[in-house]
Amino acid sequence: MFTFHIPALTFASRRTSKQRIGLIMDRMPQIARGRRDVSSLLQVRNLTKIYPLGESVFGGGARGEVRAVDDVSFDIYSGETLGLVGESGSGKSTLGRMVLRLIEPTSGSICFEGKDLLGASRGELRRLRRDMQIIFQDPFGSLDPRMRVEDVIAEPLIIHPNSGSANGIRSRVTELLRAVGLDESALRRFPHEFSGGQRQRIGIARALALRPKFIVADEPVSALDVSVGAQIVNLLAQLQREFGLTYLFISHSMPVVRYLATRIAVMYRGKMVEVGATAQITERPAHAYTRSLLAAAQ
Ligand code: ADP
Numbered sequence: 114m115f116t117f118h119i120p121a122l123t124f125a126s127r128r129t130s131k132q133r134i135g136l137i138m139d140r141m142p143q144i145a146r147g148r149r150d151v152s153s154l155l156q157v158r159n160l161t162k163i164y165p166l167g168e169s170v171f172g173g174g175a176r177g178e179v180r181a182v183d184d185v186s187f188d189i190y191s192g193e194t195l196g197l198v199g200e201s202g203s204g205k206s207t208l209g210r211m212v213l214r215l216i217e218p219t220s221g222s223i224c225f226e227g228k229d230l231l232g233a234s235r236g237e238l239r240r241l242r243r244d245m246q247i248i249f250q251d252p253f254g255s256l257d258p259r260m261r262v263e264d265v266i267a268e269p270l271i272i273h274p275n276s277g278s279a280n281g282i283r284s285r286v287t288e289l290l291r292a293v294g295l296d297e298s299a300l301r302r303f304p305h306e307f308s309g310g311q312r313q314r315i316g317i318a319r320a321l322a323l324r325p326k327f328i329v330a331d332e333p334v335s336a337l338d339v340s341v342g343a344q345i346v347n348l349l350a351q352l353q354r355e356f357g358l359t360y361l362f363i364s365h366s367m368p369v370v371r372y373l374a375t376r377i378a379v380m381y382r383g384k385m386v387e388v389g390a391t392a393q394i395t396e397r398p399a400h401a402y403t404r405s406l407l408a409a410a411q
């Protein structure tokens with residue numbers, strides 16, 4: 114496992130991403146020379162998603178459009194948690210899904226470990242997808258309720274080649290269950306037999322199955338009671354240390370993001386209005402909307 118925290122991030126956040134990377138490279142020549150991957154795992158530039166509106170509310174022929182994500186640029190550094198915060202409808206999920214190419218962008222670019230995600234061939238994309246996973250608010254919303262927990266967690270292993278024998282898969286699933294604080298008795302049970310917090314643990318185990326480097330967690334605790342949510346947040350932090358994970362952690366709740374994130378990015382009406390170190394954003398917010406989010410959280 115390799116985690117690395119770049120001290121330059123904390124003071125450089127008011128600069129543009131390009132200047133920031135330049136600064137890190139200047140101050141850490143050893144990184145600049147040998148380990149470019151250490152600095153920026155994901156680079157997003159001018160990412161935009163426009164949805165056409167189905168019909169005009171005015172009854173005329175003119176159709177409008179929704180700029181769900183509007184010209185957004187940012188980086189995610191290896192080993193960090195970038196918290197993405199903003200009210201409902203601000204474009205967080207659209208952004209998080211585009212970064213994994215689960216939604217096709219209208220324009221812009223995404224680089225993961227220096228590879229162009231949008232220009233990737235099918236084979237390349239398949240390999241990249243192993244490294245990039247998602248955790249949902251409701252991990253079973255999109256799954257067959259008749260699937261046993263064992264199959265829910267094993268599914269990504271079965272779909273991807275080179276996952277080993279049936280026995281190998283079974284022991285990997287057990288290992289994953291333990292990693293998220295559940296035991297083997299869960300294997301043969303069905304999702305509805307579990308509490309919300311336990312279900313989220315199963316969703317996390319499924320996301321970890323292919324040993325990803327990067328995880329988008331889209332409101333993973335928003336459907337849970339505060340105390341259960343806190344346990345899940347702590348589990349995510351523990352797994353990050355254990356497996357060297359990098360997170361894009363999405364939430365509408367400033368206190369949750371503040372607790373977990375290394376840096377915070379604030380979304381407002383499709384724009385990323387502010388991004389910086391957690392202390393900077395929470396203590397010296399530059400944008401009025403960030404201040405209102407912080408005030409609401411008091
Ligand atoms: P958030 O996750 O912050 O709540 P979303 O990314 O889900 O925000 O949505 C951002 C905006 O894009 C909203 O106005 C939403 O209505 C719109 N939107 C999202 N998905 C679609 C879609 N498939 N078709 C049309 N509009 C969409």
Ligand code: MG
Nearest residue numbers: 205206207332
């Ligand atoms: Mg959302």
